[in-house]
Amino acid sequence: MSISATELWVILGCGAITVASRVLPFAFVKQVSMPAWLIDFLTFVPITIMTALCCQSLFIANPGHLATLNVANCLAAIPATIAGILTKSLLMVVVVGIMAMAVLRYFSIGG
Amino acid sequence: MGPSLTFRTGVRDVLPTVFGYIGVGLAFGIVAHTSHLSLLVVAGMSFIVYTGSAQFIxxxxxxxxxxxxxxxxxxxxxxxxxxxxxTSLAQYFRHESLFKNLLIGTLVTDETFALAMNKQNKTSGKLSFAWQSAANLVAYLVWGVATIVGALLGGMIADPTRFGFDFALTAMFIGLVYLQLISDRRLGLSLQLMVMIFVAIIYYFMIGLMSQNFALLVATVAGCLFGMEMKKCR
Structure with a gap:
């Protein structure tokens, strides 16, 4: 159980940064009424951020070159998506996704 | 997921996302252990910094x-x-006190945000402090405990990815984006599909040029602007 001065500063500093990025918008929105264009812009935030977060796991970055597909994740995404379409249940998507990935790893498919 | 917005419903609604937290949390604990971080530092990172995948960085x-x-x-x-x-989520809590807004803001994550956006599709655009706090708190505690358990197990688990748990987080976002796609009636299916394809293309080309996190931001903002323009054209 030890902590160095650097580690302590990293925890406090990064903690302050993450809390500020989460909390300040709440304080701002509460106090200021937002222009219509900004509200319109923000209606697209959920679908765009979630899509981008998915892409982060489905593509592999190759700096300076075009991205490639993360084959294992893309393959496991197929049964997970089908589970979503059939059941509309988040739990089923997650469970089927994990099982698909375990099967892929067992047979060493997709690296 | 039903329309109820109580604390209890919040706990139930957040449960599917817990798998993602456990998988990635264990992985973080193990990585931290092999990087020789003490339990105290792991706890500080998870309970004070609380920034999910950024903790690896x-x-x-x-x-x-x-x-x-x-x-x-x-x-x-x-x-x-x-x-x-x-900024997006805060609009649902403008009627709550500043203090409650700050509490919600402190613990909101990618996952609880996405969950809340799915939820409000079921409640005709309403969210409650009790529901959101339940989701936030469960996520926070599960993440913290999972990382500490990971750090304690450290050397014992040779390869946590063998059982596919690392895919839980990706699967969760796939599920959330699909549910968002089929249930957001304000934007509709075709517009959202176009925006998704646009975001994927921008992200694909950007990750060769900049860091993944920056590419994520560029693709998100570009996707929102594209969506606004397409909506005007309809």
């Missing part, structure tokens, strides 16, 4: 003895998407 930068300023800048960049999410 901070850990590797600590290991490389990067300067504090570089660690702070990276943390800000990774978290800058939170500014967009918080």
């Amino acid at each position: 901070i850990t590797s930068m600590l290991l490389l003895h990067d300067p504090l300023s570089a660690i702070f800048i990276s943390t800000f960049l990774v978290n800058s998407r939170m500014i967009l999410m918080s």
Whole structure:
């Protein structure tokens, strides 16, 4: 159980940064009424951020070159998506996704 | 997921996402252990910094003895998407007190944000402090405990990815984006599909040119602007 001065500063500093990025918008929105264009812009935030977060796991970055597909994740995404379409249940998507990935790893498919 | 917005419903609604937290949390604990971080540092990272995948980045930068300023800048960049999410989510809580707004803001994450956006499709655009706090608290505690368990198990688990748990987080976002796609009636299916394809293309080309987190931000903002223009054209 030890902590160095650097580690302590990293925890406090990064903690302050993450809390500020989460909390300040709440304080701002509460106090200021937002222009219509900004509200319109923000209606697209959920679908765009979630899509981008998915892409982060489905593509592999190759700096300076075009991205490639993360084959294992893309393959496991197929049964997970089908589970979503059939059941509309988040739990089923997650469970089927994990099982698909375990099967892929067992047979060493997709690296 | 039904229309009820109580604390209890919040706990139930957040349960599917817990798998993602456990998988990635265990992985973080194991990585932290092999990077020789003490339990106290792991706990500090998870309960004070609480920034999910960015904790991996901070850990590797600590290991490389990067300067504090570089660690702070990276943390800000990774978290800058939170500014967009918080601004978006805060609109549902304007009627609540400032104090309650700050409480919700402190613990909101990618996952609880996405969950809330799915939820409000079921409640005709309403969210409650009790429901959101339940989701936030469960996520926070599960993440913290999972990382500490991971750090304790450390050397014992040879390869946590063997059972596919690392895919839980990706699967969860796939599920959330699909549910968002079929249930957001304000935007509709075809417009959202076009925006998704646009975001994927932008992200694909951007990750060759910049860091993944920056590409994520660029693709998100570009996708929102594209969506606004397409909506006007309809």
